[in-house]
Amino acid sequence: MTIAQVAQRTGLTAHTLRYYERTGLMLEPPPRGDNGHRRYTERDADWIALLTRLRASGMPIAAMRRYAELARRGRDSYVARKELLEAHRADMIAKIEQLRSDLEIVDYKIDLYSRRIRGEE
Amino acid sequence: MTIAQVAQRTGLTAHTLRYYERTGLMLEPPPRGDNGHRRYTERDADWIALLTRLRASGMPIAAMRRYAELARRGRDSYVARKELLEAHRADMIAKIEQLRSDLEIVDYKIDLYSRRIRGEE
DNA sequence: CTGGGAGTTGGAGCGCGCTCTAAGTCAAAT
DNA sequence: ATTTGACTTAGAGCGCGCTCCAACTCCCAG
Numbered sequence: 001m002t003i004a005q006v007a008q009r010t011g012l013t014a015h016t017l018r019y020y021e022r023t024g025l026m027l028e029p030p031p032r033g034d035n036g037h038r039r040y041t042e043r044d045a046d047w048i049a050l051l052t053r054l055r056a057s058g059m060p061i062a063a064m065r066r067y068a069e070l071a072r073r074g075r076d077s078y079v080a081r082k083e084l085l086e087a088h089r090a091d092m093i094a095k096i097e098q099l100r101s102d103l104e105i106v107d108y109k110i111d112l113y114s115r116r117i118r119g120e121e
Numbered sequence: 122m123t124i125a126q127v128a129q130r131t132g133l134t135a136h137t138l139r140y141y142e143r144t145g146l147m148l149e150p151p152p153r154g155d156n157g158h159r160r161y162t163e164r165d166a167d168w169i170a171l172l173t174r175l176r177a178s179g180m181p182i183a184a185m186r187r188y189a190e191l192a193r194r195g196r197d198s199y200v201a202r203k204e205l206l207e208a209h210r211a212d213m214i215a216k217i218e219q220l221r222s223d224l225e226i227v228d229y230k231i232d233l234y235s236r237r238i239r240g241e242e
Numbered sequence: 243c244t245g246g247g248a249g250t251t252g253g254a255g256c257g258c259g260c261t262c263t264a265a266g267t268c269a270a271a272t
Numbered sequence: 273a274t275t276t277g278a279c280t281t282a283g284a285g286c287g288c289g290c291t292c293c294a295a296c297t298c299c300c301a302g
Contacts, residue, residue, distance in 0.1 A: 015291055035298055037249050057223035082234035089227050092220050099217050102178035106210050113203035136261055158279050
């Protein structure tokens with residue numbers, strides 16, 4: 001798989017894929033073809049797909065790097081990896097709660113404007 | 122109300138409050154005391170509180186600025202303000218959905234690690 | 243043999259949202 | 273009289289997450 005294909009598939013740009021690699025997010029650097037071009041494996045693509053989900057859910061790059069480092073350590077790091085994901089899970093829940101709570105205010109405001117537009121106040 | 126008191130109340134720093142003012146987020150610049158210090162009104166504090174909720178829910182500064190501009194225009198901008206908030210509302214809903222969806226994967230991963238730790242695979 | 247297109251690298255640049263610094267003013271406390 | 277502390281300004285700096293640039297190699301089609 002070429003970098004362009006992985007970009008296509010994951011929605012990241014080739015630039016970002018190289019950046020992710022540089023910054024330590026890959027389990028291991030993807031193998032190269034004879035021409036020196038990256039040849040991503042299926043496993044690479046799956047890992048990157050996971051990374052995009054973690055990013056999309058708000059995990060900072062630094063935490064993802066820690067996660068990648070742990071993953072490279074293999075079975076020894078199951079507990080640490082689980083803890084990292086649990087911490088992230090807590091952040092996600094908190095963010096959902098925050099959004100839900102702020103949604104009330106936004107809804108209230110929208111409703112207020114609706115009534116004002118209809119001339120009720 | 123001094124800038125420090127508003128900072129205390131809203132959780133923003135004095136630095137950020139001045140920045141928000143500079144960047145056009147206030148309805149009008151807060152009045153000054155004889156010493157040239159800002160003297161925030163209750164209305165200022167309420168407005169800033171609203172700003173913090175919009176920020177917390179992910180609204181970019183640029184959109185908040187647009188919202189403030191509209192608010193300065195008064196009754197004429199009810200429709201536009203409503204539309205702006207509705208657009209933001211849609212973003213918030215989308216983000217909640219995104220989080221919910223990513224939560225499934227994180228939960229799945231956590232569960233996987235739990236089982237591996239217990240030696241089930 | 244000449245383009246064009248896809249990849250490579252190191253490193254610079256950018257947009258966002260703050261965050262802080264430097265230098266100054268003023269008022270109250272010692 | 274001096275120190276402390278809260279404020280003021282213009283403007284610089286920063287951390288994050290990309291995003292892009294310049295210069296290069298390589299391969300293939302015309």
